[in-house]
Amino acid sequence: MTLKSLQQKDRDHHLHPFTDHLQLSEKGTRVITKGKGVYVWDAEGHQILDAMSGLWCVNLGYGREELTQAAYKQMQELPYYNNFFQCTHPPAIELSSKLGTISPADLNHVFFTGSGSEANDTVVRMVRRYWQLLGQPEKQIILSRKNAYHGSTIAAASLGGMSGMHEGGLPIPNIHHIAQPYWFEEGGDKDPDTFGLEVAQELEHAIHHYGVENIAGFIAEPIQGAGGVIIPPESYWPAIQNIIDEHKILLIVDEVITGFGRLGQWFATDVYQIKPDLIPFAKGVTSGYLPLGGVLVNDKVTDVISKGGEFTHGFTYSGHPAACAVALENLEIIERENILEQVKNKTAPYLEKHWKRLADHPLIGEARIKGLVAAIEISNNKETRGRFSSDISAGSICRDIAISNGLVMRAVGDTMIIAPPLIISESEIDELIEKTTTTLDETNRHISSL
């Protein structure tokens, strides 16, 4: 099949997620046909360095034979069975036990789902049920943050704080959003730590405003991903944890992106030393080879939920055997190959050294990074952290030039973001930096010529 006929069929029959179809129709879809390591190839044979790991998930890179074999073997043995009605199967047992071992100390149970969105829908039902079983059914409100991303189902999109996703009656009742710790955009002339503390105080204010007797919990990504890789100031998380402890509401830390090694430890909660009650996860748990998500639950919440009769919630594919087998192998490879240590002590510091220098580029107002997730801010004035007019679409220009240079970066407005596979080598990081620099030079020339 030729590229043209593939694109035509796609146009005729395929509705894409998060896509403007008129724009897509003009440009034609990019058809990706294979992957190996940190690279993907399109239908015309172009080799592209995938600095986004697909959608933040292909952490072990493409073409890992062991992951394919794990799925194949499990599908031959038992392709499907459910975990409803007092049944289970070895892959779900082994994976839940493994997750209990690597997760923070008191999170020892897992509820499986098929995705991150389903994990967050599960969170909403589980925390409300928790308070109901404790005799405090009025504790319904879940606080979240503006510009958060927690998925696309009705409840997950409600938890999310992207106004564009709230058309058609969202958020559902009893979900409210407070400010985000986005210093570059909203910090004004405060220093980052002062700003971080102020934004954390918004949680305290919201608890008083709605009444602690009505609040079930607070949900947040340790680092906002889809919102633009927003790394909070160091002062932020300790202040949030204090407020959580003081008011004894549940803390839900959405580790769908940060879980399984992105920051050089199993979980970002280990890195930030926060104490979540629940951790929704997905993406990197299987390196994206098969869909799987879930919620890690601490002993306190598990005790209440598991003694409270039937929790009438679950998905046909909760703990799908093939997905669990792939996840188990994925986690074992991370251990066998010391990937966490490699990220923490080698590749993340190496990338950081080079990435931070991008802030010297005339087009860049800030370069920030934590582990293997990073952002650069395109700015027309470094001093004032100014932005180009939105009809220039500097971010989209930069993204398109990156692609033509063989590099996948994502644009969130004028913020360029990356989250490369955890197996990226130092020489591949050199290539990533070189391609980014060329892309910024070309973007700068392009914008100047407008």
Ligand SMILES: *Cc1c(COP(=O)(O)O)cnc(C)c1O
């Ligand atoms: C991607 C993402 C989700 C949603 O996961 P899906 O598998 O796409 O449903 C939830 N939370 C965060 C932080 C994400 O990045």
